[in-house]
Amino acid sequence: MKGSFKRFSSDVFPDFEWLQEQMDAAVRNFGVSSGIRAGARGTFPPINIGSTTDAIEVVAFVAGVDPQALEVSIDKGLLILSGERPAAVADAGAHKTVYADERFAGKFRRVVNLPDDADPARVEAKYADGCLRVTVMKRESSKPRLIKVQ
Structure with a gap:
C-alpha cells in the first residue's frame, strides 16, 4: 500500500482533475449531470x-x-x-437502418x-x-x- 502513493507527483491537482474527468465520464452514462446548475443530460x-x-x-x-x-x-x-x-x-417506403437517433x-x-x-x-x-x-x-x-x- 505504501508504494501506491509514490505514483502521485508533488503537484496533486492534475491528479484530482483526472479523477474528476473519470467520475464525469462514469456518471455521464447514467444521464446524471455533474454540474451544480445543469439539468439532466438529454x-x-x-x-x-x-x-x-x-x-x-x-x-x-x-x-x-x-x-x-x-x-x-x-x-x-x-x-x-x-x-x-x-x-x-422518414421515407415511407424505404427500408432504413438507424445507427444513431x-x-x-x-x-x-x-x-x-x-x-x-x-x-x-x-x-x-x-x-x-x-x-x-x-x-x-x-x-x-x-x-x-x-x-x-x-
Whole structure:
C-alpha cells in the first residue's frame, strides 16, 4: 500500500482533475449531470438563464419546433415552457437502418423557478431562428433607486 502513493507527483491537482474527468465520464452514462446548475443530460429544450438589472432572460433552444406549438405560462413563480417537437420525416417506403437517433422528438416541458423580484404581469416571448426568448421584467420595487437627501 505504501508504494501506491509514490505514483502521485508533488503537484496533486492534475491528479484530482483526472479523477474528476473519470467520475464525469462514469456518471455521464447514467444521464446524471455533474454540474451544480445543469439539468439532466438529454433534457429538451436546452436553456440559458440570466438576468440584467431590469429583467430575467430565458432562452430556450427549440429548433425544429413550430412557434405555434409552443406554450409559455407563469404560475406561482414558475415559468413553464411546453410544446411538441415532431419526429424527423422518414421515407415511407424505404427500408432504413438507424445507427444513431439523438434528436429529441415528442412532447416536452421545462419549468424554471423565477426569483421573487420577477413581475409575472410583464412578460414577453419572442421566437426567432429556433430560439424562444422569454423576458420577465423585474418589479420596480426591487430595483435600486437613489433617494435624495433633504
